[in-house]
Amino acid sequence: MTRSTVPRDHVRARILDAAASVLAEHGERAGMTDIARAAGVTAATLHRHFPDREALLRSLYETAFADLGERLAAARLDTVPTEEAIARMTRATIAAISRYRALGLLDQGPEDARRVDPRLVAPLREVFERGAADGSLRRDLPVHTLAELYFSLLEGVVPRVVRHRMGVEEAGTAVTALFLTGALARPTP
Amino acid sequence: MTRSTVPRDHVRARILDAAASVLAEHGERAGMTDIARAAGVTAATLHRHFPDREALLRSLYETAFADLGERLAAARLDTVPTEEAIARMTRATIAAISRYRALGLLDQGPEDARRVDPRLVAPLREVFERGAADGSLRRDLPVHTLAELYFSLLEGVVPRVVRHRMGVEEAGTAVTALFLTGALARPTP
Amino acid sequence: MTRSTVPRDHVRARILDAAASVLAEHGERAGMTDIARAAGVTAATLHRHFPDREALLRSLYETAFADLGERLAAARLDTVPTEEAIARMTRATIAAISRYRALGLLDQGPEDARRVDPRLVAPLREVFERGAADGSLRRDLPVHTLAELYFSLLEGVVPRVVRHRMGVEEAGTAVTALFLTGALARPTP
Amino acid sequence: MTRSTVPRDHVRARILDAAASVLAEHGERAGMTDIARAAGVTAATLHRHFPDREALLRSLYETAFADLGERLAAARLDTVPTEEAIARMTRATIAAISRYRALGLLDQGPEDARRVDPRLVAPLREVFERGAADGSLRRDLPVHTLAELYFSLLEGVVPRVVRHRMGVEEAGTAVTALFLTGALARPTP
DNA sequence: CATGAATGAGTATTCATTCAT
DNA sequence: AATGAATGAATACTCATTCAT
Numbered sequence: 088m089t090r091s092t093v094p095r096d097h098v099r100a101r102i103l104d105a106a107a108s109v110l111a112e113h114g115e116r117a118g119m120t121d122i123a124r125a126a127g128v129t130a131a132t133l134h135r136h137f138p139d140r141e142a143l144l145r146s147l148y149e150t151a152f153a154d155l156g157e158r159l160a161a162a163r164l165d166t167v168p169t170e171e172a173i174a175r176m177t178r179a180t181i182a183a184i185s186r187y188r189a190l191g192l193l194d195q196g197p198e199d200a201r202r203v204d205p206r207l208v209a210p211l212r213e214v215f216e217r218g219a220a221d222g223s224l225r226r227d228l229p230v231h232t233l234a235e236l237y238f239s240l241l242e243g244v245v246p247r248v249v250r251h252r253m254g255v256e257e258a259g260t261a262v263t264a265l266f267l268t269g270a271l272a273r274p275t276p
Numbered sequence: 277m278t279r280s281t282v283p284r285d286h287v288r289a290r291i292l293d294a295a296a297s298v299l300a301e302h303g304e305r306a307g308m309t310d311i312a313r314a315a316g317v318t319a320a321t322l323h324r325h326f327p328d329r330e331a332l333l334r335s336l337y338e339t340a341f342a343d344l345g346e347r348l349a350a351a352r353l354d355t356v357p358t359e360e361a362i363a364r365m366t367r368a369t370i371a372a373i374s375r376y377r378a379l380g381l382l383d384q385g386p387e388d389a390r391r392v393d394p395r396l397v398a399p400l401r402e403v404f405e406r407g408a409a410d411g412s413l414r415r416d417l418p419v420h421t422l423a424e425l426y427f428s429l430l431e432g433v434v435p436r437v438v439r440h441r442m443g444v445e446e447a448g449t450a451v452t453a454l455f456l457t458g459a460l461a462r463p464t465p
Numbered sequence: 466m467t468r469s470t471v472p473r474d475h476v477r478a479r480i481l482d483a484a485a486s487v488l489a490e491h492g493e494r495a496g497m498t499d500i501a502r503a504a505g506v507t508a509a510t511l512h513r514h515f516p517d518r519e520a521l522l523r524s525l526y527e528t529a530f531a532d533l534g535e536r537l538a539a540a541r542l543d544t545v546p547t548e549e550a551i552a553r554m555t556r557a558t559i560a561a562i563s564r565y566r567a568l569g570l571l572d573q574g575p576e577d578a579r580r581v582d583p584r585l586v587a588p589l590r591e592v593f594e595r596g597a598a599d600g601s602l603r604r605d606l607p608v609h610t611l612a613e614l615y616f617s618l619l620e621g622v623v624p625r626v627v628r629h630r631m632g633v634e635e636a637g638t639a640v641t642a643l644f645l646t647g648a649l650a651r652p653t654p
Numbered sequence: 655m656t657r658s659t660v661p662r663d664h665v666r667a668r669i670l671d672a673a674a675s676v677l678a679e680h681g682e683r684a685g686m687t688d689i690a691r692a693a694g695v696t697a698a699t700l701h702r703h704f705p706d707r708e709a710l711l712r713s714l715y716e717t718a719f720a721d722l723g724e725r726l727a728a729a730r731l732d733t734v735p736t737e738e739a740i741a742r743m744t745r746a747t748i749a750a751i752s753r754y755r756a757l758g759l760l761d762q763g764p765e766d767a768r769r770v771d772p773r774l775v776a777p778l779r780e781v782f783e784r785g786a787a788d789g790s791l792r793r794d795l796p797v798h799t800l801a802e803l804y805f806s807l808l809e810g811v812v813p814r815v816v817r818h819r820m821g822v823e824e825a826g827t828a829v830t831a832l833f834l835t836g837a838l839a840r841p842t843p
Numbered sequence: 844c845a846t847g848a849a850t851g852a853g854t855a856t857t858c859a860t861t862c863a864t
Numbered sequence: 865a866a867t868g869a870a871t872g873a874a875t876a877c878t879c880a881t882t883c884a885t
Contacts, residue, residue: 098844114304119880132845134881170460218459225461232450233459235436236429243428253424261421269458270407270422271359272414287869308855318871323856476848493682497876507850512877548838596837603839610828611837613820617810618803625802639799647836648785648800649737650792665865686859699866701860846885854878861871 099136102126106147107187111249151187156207158183164210169218178259184245288325291315295336296376300438340376345396347372353399358407367448373434477514480504484525485565489627529565534585536561542588547596556637558619563626666703669693673714674754718754723774725750731777736785741830748826751812
């Protein structure tokens with residue numbers, strides 16, 4: 088009925104948004120029709136924009152990662168000390184993820200989108216490498232492990248943010264605090 | 277082929293095991309047939325044991341939680357100081373989860389199995405409450421948040437263990453260490 | 466093949482027709498696929514028009530009854546004497562039923578379609594009531610019983626018409642004749 | 655549990671009875687398991703007695719027809735005038751059918767049981783032939799048609815008896831009365 | 844460009860039947 | 865002789881996708 092009053096690219100964006108919501112909420116079992124309906128279009132229209140399910144998912148990841156990439160670039164991680172870098176990248180990542188909600192689905196995406204774009208992860212890993220090198224991070228756990236734990240924390244926190252069990256701000260602060268200094272009360276010197 | 281040589285309940289167990297593996301590996305999109313095949317039975321047999329998909333998932337959660345429950349009970353969390361309690365429950369949980377692999381799917385299970393059995397979570401939360409009360413845990417983050425972060429860490433670590441990106445032991449130690457004392461190098465006094 | 470060249474509702478109608486034929490011919494055991502094939506569509510298309518088997522059956526009954534209703538209304542049963550009314554309603558009913566073939570299946574339809582729409586049966590029963598009241602019908606058998614016998618006759622005759630053991634005209638005439646005056650030769654006065 | 659205390663043939667009979675009931679009540683869609691359950695045995699046991707569905711149905715018809723055959727033979731139809739013969743065969747048939755409930759399913763039975771055993775129908779048809787020949791039955795309707803109408807009446811009445819909408823006695827009397835003399839009030843001479 | 848209708852290839856589930864015990 | 869467990873072949877229904885309009 089409403090004949091495309093809306094600029095064309097907006098439709099694409101609306102579909103991606105809808106896909107993010109629906110997939111986050113109903114899991115990978117959500118059907119194309121559900122996504123289409125959530126976007127306010129027919130399944131046929133959805134398929135005009137994204138030829139098949141995989142294409143849609145890939146675009147979803149690409150969009151999310153692109154967004155995250157921009158935020159990370161803007162964070163100038165290499166210009167600040169480790170602690171601050173971690174704080175920044177935590178904020179950036181949670182913001183990006185809870186907007187696109189896609190990272191939590193990382194492990195179920197299509198084969199070639201599954202792995203995070205290395206160009207993206209590189210700056211993150213660098214922060215850890217640097218921290219390890221300059222002695223700011225503990226050395227009894229391998230850097231790689233620290234990184235994995237950090238990602239775990241982020242992935243776990245996102246659905247909680249999405250489902251409103253935690254606020255975005257709260258989550259960012261908490262993750263940073265816990266990751267850096269742990270849960271134990273520190274002896275006041 | 278070989279008809280019913282296997283003792284009664286073993287089939288049920290084999291199916292649950294298979295379901296855990298398959299769901300963990302291929303995500304919620306995995307079909308009943310895949311699970312059946314992985315269990316070495318026909319889809320029809322699978323349905324004799326679990327009338328429908330939901331019943332299977334529910335049983336899966338129940339089994340996983342029962343197992344975890346036993347491990348936690350055996351850990352006597354209330355008899356040891358907070359630090360040790362956390363170490364123990366980390367080990368117990370990772371062991372249970374990576375055996376049943378179900379907890380990572382928590383948020384996609386059938387509506388009423390979705391939420392963890394409160395009787396199960398209670399002892400965990402108690403550890404945190406106690407830690408907060410006796411001053412072992414930091415107070416600048418709400419206990420509830422600490423708990424959520426802890427669960428995030430566990431949930432994030434499990435798939436990494438399952439996919440052999442981390443060993444079970446390594447994961448347990450690392451989670452405990454990071455959760456308790458954080459990633460920063462501590463000033464040697 | 467030919468995609469959607471056919472006007473909207475014709476497909477629905479074609480499916481109902483096919484369902485009537487197939488069910489009449491192969492009995493309630495006929496599958497959705499058989500019906501779909503007979504209608505010249507895929508099972509998927511059938512399900513687009515009738516979400517499940519019960520919906521199809523219900524529509525089938527509704528259609529048949531609607532058609533019968535129209536014919537009965539057109540027959541103006543209340544304007545003619547009992548004998549003629551019975552003759553008319555016999556013709557109307559046999560025509561309707563052997564077109565939609567559904568009434569013979571009455572007792573196997575979905576629970577709530579099973580019972581004939583009372584608004585439909587009312588005019589029929591009225592004819593009997595009236596006949597009993599004005600003395601045209603015998604009083605040694607309860608009106609209700611006469612009605613049931615009449616329906617029995619109709620239901621029994623329809624499959625015979627459908628299977629070409631009797632012609633439509635022949636059946637109408639014969640039912641009316643037998644029902645009114647019985648099988649015995651009448652003494653010529 | 656209960657290990658065959660019951661004489662072997664009784665089981666067969668119980669299954670046939672159960673089949674009759676279940677098929678009559680739920681239609682041809684009733685499954686083997688339903689029948690088995692109604693007979694108080696497992697599906698496996700049912701299959702020991704009747705190798706497959708068709709065999710069961712065939713036996714069901716055979717049993718019903720054998721029973722009817724006996725009753726008809728006992729009725730000595732050829733020894734009494736047409737009117738009485740019809741009264742007797744009506745009673746016999748309704749009794750037999752409402753016991754075995756199978757005749758109403760006649761048209762959906764397996765191919766070769768579908769047609770009534772000609773040896774069985776012969777005596778019935780003979781009654782009509784004789785009636786036509788000796789002038790007791792009206793000649794304006796073909797004998798064949800009269801017979802079909804008679805069968806229609808019986809088939810229609812049986813489910814009504816089975817579902818307790820009519821009593822067995824009432825049904826017999828009514829069918830005979832209507833079939834012989836029709837529904838019209840007869841002019842009292 | 845968007846849609847409603849259609850479809851082929853699935854998916855979960857059921858059924859009649861078989862076998863080892 | 866009876867059963868519980870198992871299964872292959874269906875069956876009803878769904879989904880991602882395509883096309884004519």
